[in-house]
Amino acid sequence: MISTTSSVSLAASIQDLHKTYYLKGETVHALRGVSFDVPMGDYVAIMGPSGSGKSTLLNLLGCLDKPDLDRGRLLLGNDDIGRMNDDQLAMIRASRIGFVFQSYNLIAQLTVLENIQVPLYYMGRLGRKERQRCRELAELVGLEHRLSHRPSQLSGGQQQRVAIARSLVNDPYFILADEATGNLDSVTTAEILKLFQRLNDEGRTIILVTHEDDVAQHAKRRVRLRDGQLHSDEQTQNRIIL
Amino acid sequence: MALWLRTWQLGVKSLLLHPMRSLLTVLGIFIGVASVIWLLAIGEGISIEAQKQIEGLGADNIIVRSVKPPSEATTEIRGPVPYGLTRAEYQILVDTIPTIKSALPIREVRRQFKRGPRLIDGRLVGTTPDYARILRMEIDQGRFITEADMQYNKNFCVLAAEVAEFLFPYENPIGRKIQLPEHEQFFQVVGVLKPRTATAAIGGSLDAQEFNKDIYIPITTLQKRIGDQITVRRSGSFEGEIVQLNQITLSVHDVGQVLQTAEIVQHTLAPRHKAYSDINVVVPLELLEQARTTRLMFIVFMGLIAAISLLVGGIGIMNIMLATVTERTREIGIRRALGARRQHIVSQFLVETIALSIVGALVGVVVGLACPFVMTQVRLGLEHYRPDLMESLPAVVRNVTPVIVPESIPLAFVISVLIGVVFGLYPAVRAAYMDPIEALRHE
Ligand SMILES: Nc1ncnc2c1ncn2[C@@H]1O[C@H](COP(=O)(O)OP(=O)(O)OP(=O)(O)O)[C@@H](O)[C@H]1O
Ligand SMILES: [Mg+2]
Numbered sequence: 128m129i130s131t132t133s134s135v136s137l138a139a140s141i142q143d144l145h146k147t148y149y150l151k152g153e154t155v156h157a158l159r160g161v162s163f164d165v166p167m168g169d170y171v172a173i174m175g176p177s178g179s180g181k182s183t184l185l186n187l188l189g190c191l192d193k194p195d196l197d198r199g200r201l202l203l204g205n206d207d208i209g210r211m212n213d214d215q216l217a218m219i220r221a222s223r224i225g226f227v228f229q230s231y232n233l234i235a236q237l238t239v240l241e242n243i244q245v246p247l248y249y250m251g252r253l254g255r256k257e258r259q260r261c262r263e264l265a266e267l268v269g270l271e272h273r274l275s276h277r278p279s280q281l282s283g284g285q286q287q288r289v290a291i292a293r294s295l296v297n298d299p300y301f302i303l304a305d306e307a308t309g310n311l312d313s314v315t316t317a318e319i320l321k322l323f324q325r326l327n328d329e330g331r332t333i334i335l336v337t338h339e340d341d342v343a344q345h346a347k348r349r350v351r352l353r354d355g356q357l358h359s360d361e362q363t364q365n366r367i368i369l
Numbered sequence: 370m371a372l373w374l375r376t377w378q379l380g381v382k383s384l385l386l387h388p389m390r391s392l393l394t395v396l397g398i399f400i401g402v403a404s405v406i407w408l409l410a411i412g413e414g415i416s417i418e419a420q421k422q423i424e425g426l427g428a429d430n431i432i433v434r435s436v437k438p439p440s441e442a443t444t445e446i447r448g449p450v451p452y453g454l455t456r457a458e459y460q461i462l463v464d465t466i467p468t469i470k471s472a473l474p475i476r477e478v479r480r481q482f483k484r485g486p487r488l489i490d491g492r493l494v495g496t497t498p499d500y501a502r503i504l505r506m507e508i509d510q511g512r513f514i515t516e517a518d519m520q521y522n523k524n525f526c527v528l529a530a531e532v533a534e535f536l537f538p539y540e541n542p543i544g545r546k547i548q549l550p551e552h553e554q555f556f557q558v559v560g561v562l563k564p565r566t567a568t569a570a571i572g573g574s575l576d577a578q579e580f581n582k583d584i585y586i587p588i589t590t591l592q593k594r595i596g597d598q599i600t601v602r603r604s605g606s607f608e609g610e611i612v613q614l615n616q617i618t619l620s621v622h623d624v625g626q627v628l629q630t631a632e633i634v635q636h637t638l639a640p641r642h643k644a645y646s647d648i649n650v651v652v653p654l655e656l657l658e659q660a661r662t663t664r665l666m667f668i669v670f671m672g673l674i675a676a677i678s679l680l681v682g683g684i685g686i687m688n689i690m691l692a693t694v695t696e697r698t699r700e701i702g703i704r705r706a707l708g709a710r711r712q713h714i715v716s717q718f719l720v721e722t723i724a725l726s727i728v729g730a731l732v733g734v735v736v737g738l739a740c741p742f743v744m745t746q747v748r749l750g751l752e753h754y755r756p757d758l759m760e761s762l763p764a765v766v767r768n769v770t771p772v773i774v775p776e777s778i779p780l781a782f783v784i785s786v787l788i789g790v791v792f793g794l795y796p797a798v799r800a801a802y803m804d805p806i807e808a809l810r811h812e
């Protein structure tokens with residue numbers, strides 16, 4: 128907790144984070160004391176072998192789950208996530224977090240535009256201005272001509288771009304992407320990474336989980352986990368700028 | 370756009386994804402709602418029908434009738450059998466029971482009436498001037514019989530509408546004479562009555578009264594000119610009977626006194642009719658009670674059907690919603706990740722069940738409103754193909770016209786929405802309490 132960067136505001140502060148799962152008498156220590164800060168505007172790639180706790184960390188950052196309460200804490204802005212109740216966590220998810228999933232996770236019955244609008248609906252803000260913004264976001268990801276299409280009518284890359292537009296709609300603290308390019312070919316992966324980079328250039332914070340060095344190479348910073356602990360945390364050497 | 374509107378839009382949309390499934394789900398609710406409306410409509414119909422009949426008989430009346438005893442009971446009597454109420458008993462009732470306001474003696478005989486070449490079978494009714502008032506007869510022309518007619522045993526008569534029409538198709542009957550061929554008597558018409566709807570027989574103790582083929586004469590005249598002994602032709606042979614009065618209609622001052630007075634009448638008359646049962650005391654008010662019981666039984670029966678269908682409908686809804694929730698686990702996870710609170714998920718699924726039950730209610734109401742029409746058709750059909758079956762039904766049921774109770778429609782809606790909420794709550798809550806991470810992983 129050496130907080131020398133107090134002048135830079137933090138998107139998230141991870142302090143000695145633990146997460147233990149209890150399963151039928153068995154306990155799994157998915158995270159065992161992870162600490163690092165994510166300043167606003169950062170672009171972090173989280174890496175590590177399978178089972179090292181990457182998804183667990185991302186779920187905690189995304190307020191989908193709560194960390195162990197007896198040790199460490201997770202701060203988003205000034206909010207201690209461990210102390211929030213279910214409704215408060217939902218509010219935070221709706222208003223401050225953007226998710227991009229490996230399997231896109233669009234809602235099949237809804238159109239592209241409607242999918243982008245979903246978080247606004249749960250924030251309780253779906254006025255004219257917001258609608259217009261949804262169209263602009265669709266334009267940003269290059270899907271302005273596909274607004275009334277269903278997810279099943281789109282390619283994987285297009286679906287992922289809808290998901291990215293959706294993750295931006297609430298103007299989040301950060302975008303969490305768990306293997307966001309895992310299902311895509313190299314060309315489409317490049318497209319998505321380009322989009323991420325552009326968003327980061329515009330000041331958006333991005334936290335990306337990936338197995339692939341090529342993908343991590345686009346981030347500004349690389350965090351490695353091993354056995355639920357921080358293994359390394361370094362700035363990217365020879366970062367690829369698209 | 371309001372958020373709740375979005376929720377509804379969404380709910381209806383996902384129901385329309387499986388229109389057939391949704392329709393089948395709704396079946397139980399539909400039957401339940403239709404039966405709620407039907408049971409109330411038919412119950413109301415029975416109520417109104419009973420009320421009408423009681424009114425026809427008079428709620429503050431007690432009717433004592435002479436009943437021909439079964440022939441086994443009278444085998445020892447040779448010749449014409451005397452039975453029934455007597456003029457002396459009439460006098461005793463009037464003199465000894467203070468709660469009786471008025472008493473109407475009636476003697477009635479099936480006879481033929483003749484005018485020129487025209488001959489009609491009808492009922493010759495000997496009575497007193499009070500008759501018209503107590504039975505609410507309305508005069509069309511002329512007058513009813515009077516005290517003076519009684520006193521002088523006048524051969525005057527008053528015709529019911531149908532008799533007048535038949536015997537005098539082209540002329541005004543007032544002042545004309547009709548003939549009783551069986552007694553070689555002539556009666557002068559002094560009045561004609563307006564048509565009157567028949568009172569149906571209730572409870573089997575009182576025959577249906579068809580007033581439209583009656584001819585009324587002073588009871589004194591009947592006694593004098595025709596007498597108590599009547600010969601009737603029955604299956605080839607002649608049978609004689611001696612009857613002084615066929616009926617005494619008593620009215621009391623206050624409806625509250627009816628039952629008590631009826632009891633006293635019963636006690637007064639019983640010792641005089643020990644030999645064989647040849648009188649019958651009918652209390653219209655009791656018939657009202659009977660009608661109430663019939664109605665209650667009916668409502669309980671139909672209510673049971675309604676309750677069972679609604680329960681089945683509710684379980685159907687719950688079943689389908691549980692399946693839907695499982696089917697849409699992934700979607701629930703996505704929505705939760707995107708910021709849906711538990712209450713959002715609950716309302717999303719609850720809206721679907723409520724929409725389902727409203728559709729069920731709508732269809733149910735439409736079918737419910739068709740009740741009077743369907744009942745009429747069924748009755749016509751039964752009358753045509755199974756008249757015997759119709760005969761065996763109680764009169765209140767036979768004649769009932771269902772009357773839609775307006776309140777039954779909102780009631781049916783409220784019930785079905787409640788069903789939707791009650792049976793939709795469990796699946797919805799189950800959806801809302803799923804772990805978002807697990808739900809997201811669901812395939
Ligand atoms: N809900 C859970 N219940 C029990 N154990 C869990 C649960 N979720 C994760 N774990 C365990 O926690 C550890 C970390 O899992 P996690 O999903 O974070 O790994 P990961 O780094 O994302 O792996 P991968 O690269 O394969 O996605 C694993 O041992 C996993 O089995
Ligand atoms: Mg993972």
